[in-house]
Amino acid sequence: QYTPTQRLLHDILEEVQRTCANAISPERNLADIHRIMLTELARHLVSERIITSTKALEAAEQICPHSVGHFLGLDVHDTPTVSHSNPLRPGVVFPLEPGIYMRPQLCDKYQIPKEFVGLGLRLEDDFVVSPDGSAIRLTDQLPTSAEQLEALVGTNVNTDPVAHSARALCYQNRAKRHVTLQTRMAIYGSMTLLALADRC
Numbered sequence: 328q329y330t331p332t333q334r335l336l337h338d339i340l341e342e343v344q345r346t347c348a349n350a351i352s353p354e355r356n357l358a359d360i361h362r363i364m365l366t367e368l369a370r371h372l373v374s375e376r377i378i379t380s381t382k383a384l385e386a387a388e389q390i391c392p393h394s395v396g397h398f399l400g401l402d403v404h405d406t407p408t409v410s411h412s413n414p415l416r417p418g419v420v421f422p423l424e425p426g427i428y429m430r431p432q433l434c435d436k437y438q439i440p441k442e443f444v445g446l447g448l449r450l451e452d453d454f455v456v457s458p459d460g461s462a463i464r465l466t467d468q469l470p471t472s473a474e475q476l477e478a479l480v481g482t483n484v485n486t487d488p489v490a491h492s493a494r495a496l497c498y499q500n501r502a503k504r505h506v507t508l509q510t511r512m513a514i515y516g517s518m519t520l521l522a523l524a525d526r527c
Contacts, residue, residue: 329473332442336427337473339371340450343425347395348454351462357396357411357421364395364425378437386437390428396421399453417458420465424451 329337346367347360369387372378378386398409399420415421426449434444452471454462470479 328477332446333448334473335375336443336446336448337450337476339368339375340425340427340448341471341473342371343367344423344450344452347423347425348462348464351415351454351456351460353414353416353456353460356414357394357398360415360423361395361411364423365391368425368427377439377443382437386433389433389436391426392428393424393426395425396423415456417456417460419456420453422451422453423462424449426450 343364347364350360350363365384365387368391369378369383372387372390373380373383378390394411397411398413399422413419426447428447429439429443429445431444433439434441450471452464452466452469454464457463470476
């Protein structure tokens with residue numbers, strides 16, 4: 328079970344990821360989505376009184392020091408030379424992975440409440456830009472909500488339906504490459520790690 332603080336951070340990231348997914352369009356690129364992620368993360372952290380509005384964006388940049396995502400090719404990290412300024416055209420595959428990492432030095436610097444010190448969490452799902460320009464979550468049959476994850480922990484996981492669904496989507500879109508599908512949720516403060524992966 329989540330603690331209340333862990334649950335709050337998870338729910339914030341779920342909202343941030345949803346906003347980023349809804350913002351996907353061929354007129355935007357990953358750099359745009361990264362800025363949206365930081366703005367939304369700052370807004371939620373201020374709203375929940377985890378950080379103050381003073382230097383909120385600066386705090387968000389340090390609380391989530393990595394990019395919101397990257398392009399996926401034949402493997403997970405094989406596109407380092409592809410610019411994040413490239414448009415998100417139909418067929419492009421990428422993860423959206425907002426994170427929160429409450430390192431002690433940041434908590435001191437931004438006066439973050441002590442119950443958050445040392446907690447870290449990231450939600451990661453893979454998406455493809457559909458022909459109409461919207462984002463389709465390739466990992467939509469994997470659990471994402473706090474309730475789903477709590478129900479799953481400690482049970483046997485059968486990923487066959489997920490693999491079947493992902494393969495069908497790949498074939499339907501006539502994908503020319505394999506796409507790694509992954510959803511990872513990590514709460515470093517409690518040392519809980521859930522990782523589900525499959526390939527289509």
